[in-house]
Amino acid sequence: MRKSYRVKKEAEFQRVFTQGKSCANRQFVVYMIEKPNQPHFRVGISVGKKIGNAVQRNWVKRRIRQSLTELKPQLKQDCDFIVIARPSVTDMAMADIKKHLLHVLKLAHVLEEENN
Template sequence: MKNTVPIKRNTEFLRLYKKGKFYAGRNIVLYVMKNRFGINRLGITVGKKFGKSVKRNRIKRHIRESYRFYEEFIKNGYDLVFVARSSEQMPAFLDIKKEMKFLLKKLEVFEQEKWCCLKDG
């Protein structure tokens, strides 16, 4: 990921949970908050209720890859935390990708103009 730094500290996650805007989808929840660094910071969390480590790591890889796909269309200067919601079945990669775009648009972090220009060109 080119312009993104990982969020690692628990205090940063807690600050986002308390003060950030969020929107919940079917498979993931997105927390967003503007930062003062001018770069995007990404955090991904998956609870133990989601499943064993293989399943948790797989969903994290799906979320990270979906984010990488949309990274150039996300506005700079935001902290983003994706939380995987537990479900009976493992969501497909395309479902996560589609839902991520929906959540980014909903929280006004997605730059639609860049996306439209890419599709037209």
């Protein structure tokens, strides 16, 4: 994912945490804040030390980033959101990570509404 799609600065993370809404399932927590007039969404990924060593944390981050890249057309463009991984993610396959991430993004209303 390109740098323009990432929430990088500590102040931006804190703004999403303090002013945003949160939703969670057993694998992920998502904080989301609306940002009108923003050309595209931005995402921050947080994986704590309870997950494991650096190799495991980077493995989880890569899987989350890949899932978000695949879901990119479905994501709202006018928001910032933070994805926090919980320890149960380390034992999951890529398909399960994507499924659970999709579930929590729907709960957080980060996905565009389908017009059916």
